[in-house]
Amino acid sequence: MIVPGLQFFRHLRLIKSAGLSFVAALAPAAFTTAAAAESAPEPIKIGVYASLTGKEAVWGQSAEKATRLAVDDVNAAGGVLGRPLHAIIEDNQSKPGESVTAVRKLISRDKVVAILGEASSGRSLEAAPICQQARIPMISGGSNPKVTQVGNFIFRTHFIDPFQGTVMSRFAREKLGAKRLALLTEVTNAYAVGLAKYFSADAAAHQTPIVIEQKYSAGERDFKAQLTAIKAAQVDAIFVPGYYTEAGLIVAQARELGLNLPVLGGDGWEGPQLLAIGGPALRDTYYCNNFSSESDVPETRRFIERYQTRFQSMPGGTAADAYDAVLMLTDAIKRAGSTESEKIRTALATTRGLRGVGGPLNVDANRDQLKPAYILGYNSGDYHLVQVIQP
Numbered sequence: 001m002i003v004p005g006l007q008f009f010r011h012l013r014l015i016k017s018a019g020l021s022f023v024a025a026l027a028p029a030a031f032t033t034a035a036a037a038e039s040a041p042e043p044i045k046i047g048v049y050a051s052l053t054g055k056e057a058v059w060g061q062s063a064e065k066a067t068r069l070a071v072d073d074v075n076a077a078g079g080v081l082g083r084p085l086h087a088i089i090e091d092n093q094s095k096p097g098e099s100v101t102a103v104r105k106l107i108s109r110d111k112v113v114a115i116l117g118e119a120s121s122g123r124s125l126e127a128a129p130i131c132q133q134a135r136i137p138m139i140s141g142g143s144n145p146k147v148t149q150v151g152n153f154i155f156r157t158h159f160i161d162p163f164q165g166t167v168m169s170r171f172a173r174e175k176l177g178a179k180r181l182a183l184l185t186e187v188t189n190a191y192a193v194g195l196a197k198y199f200s201a202d203a204a205a206h207q208t209p210i211v212i213e214q215k216y217s218a219g220e221r222d223f224k225a226q227l228t229a230i231k232a233a234q235v236d237a238i239f240v241p242g243y244y245t246e247a248g249l250i251v252a253q254a255r256e257l258g259l260n261l262p263v264l265g266g267d268g269w270e271g272p273q274l275l276a277i278g279g280p281a282l283r284d285t286y287y288c289n290n291f292s293s294e295s296d297v298p299e300t301r302r303f304i305e306r307y308q309t310r311f312q313s314m315p316g317g318t319a320a321d322a323y324d325a326v327l328m329l330t331d332a333i334k335r336a337g338s339t340e341s342e343k344i345r346t347a348l349a350t351t352r353g354l355r356g357v358g359g360p361l362n363v364d365a366n367r368d369q370l371k372p373a374y375i376l377g378y379n380s381g382d383y384h385l386v387q388v389i390q391p
Helices: 004-039 057-076 098-108 121-134 161-175 190-205 224-232 244-256 272-282 298-311 317-336 341-349
Strands: 044-050 085-091 138-140 154-156 181-186 210-216 237-239 263-265 285-289 354-356 359-361 373-379 382-389
Touching (some): 044 317, 057 085, 057 298, 057 317, 098 121, 121 190, 138 317, 161 190, 161 382, 181 190, 190 210, 224 244, 244 272, 317 341, 317 359
Parallel strands (some): 181 237
C-alpha cells in the first residue's frame, strides 16, 4: 500500500518528467523559429498616403489596391536587394492638412525610406515640403507643376498640367472646331486653377478666345447661374477643370438648360461617380487622362488583367500612377544598391526608359514625366479612347 503523501510526490515527479520531455521536444522547433526570424531579411519600409475615405476616396482606394498589387509583385520576384518591400499606408481622409500629419508619422515614427502619393495636387503640395525638409524622396501622382518645384527630393509619375491644359485646348480647337470657349473653374482647387491657366494660355496663343469665365467652389451643387451666363455668351464648348462630383452635376444641369454643346475636362473627372451622376447627359463630353484601359501596350494589358483578377474592378489612372510609383522606386533602389535617401534620390533623377503600366517613365530635368495623354469621350454608357497625344 502506497502512503498518500508518497503517492502525491510520485505524481509530482511524473508531471515534472513529462513537462521536461515536452519542453525538450519543443526546444528544437523553438530554436529553429528563432533562428529563422533572426536570419529573415529586414523589410524595406515605404510610406504611402492617400484619400482612403472622404470626398475623393475612389482615387485613394484605387491607388491603395494598385500599391499592394505592385508590392506583392515585387516581393514575388524576390524583393529588392534581397529584402521584401513593406508598404505602410496612411489615410488623409481627403481633408486639407491631414496629409502633413500622415507624412510626418511615416517619416518620424515608421522610418520609411520613401513616400508615395498623392493623386491630388493640393494634398501633394502639402506633403512635399515635409519630405523635402526631411530629405526623403517622394513620388507624387499630382499634375500641378508646383509639386516638383518644392525641391530636388520630389518626383512624379504623372504628366503635368501645362501639357494637359494645352492638349485639351488643342483638342477643342482642332477636333471639335470650337472658336469661342467658356471656362467654368473650381477656384478652391490648385489643380483646377492651374489647368484653367494653361488651357487659357494655349487658346489665346491660337486666337481661340475665352469669351466668358465663371467660377465655383468645391461642394457646390447648383451651377445654373454660371451656366445661364455661359449660355448667353453663345460659346462652342465649355472647359470645366475640377473633380468628378461637381463635373457630373455641371453637365447634367447644362443639358437641363439646353446647353447641348461639348463639355471638356481634365483627369480630375475620372471616377465611376461621374457616370453615376451625369448619366446620359454626358454625351458629347471629353476628358484628358494619363491612362486608358483600351491601350494595347503589353505592360498595360498585363496590369489590367492582374488588377481585375484580384479586385474584380477596372483600374484607372490613379491606380496606374500608384503601381508605377512602386516600379520607379524599386528600380531606383536596385540601381542605387542602397536604401539611403540621397542615393535613392540620385537614382530616381536618372530614371530613363522604364516601362510603366501607364506609359514609359522618363524623369526630366525638373523631375517631371514626359508621358502621352489619352483623350476619352463618352459613348454607349462609358468613356472610350478617342485620341492619344504624345508629349
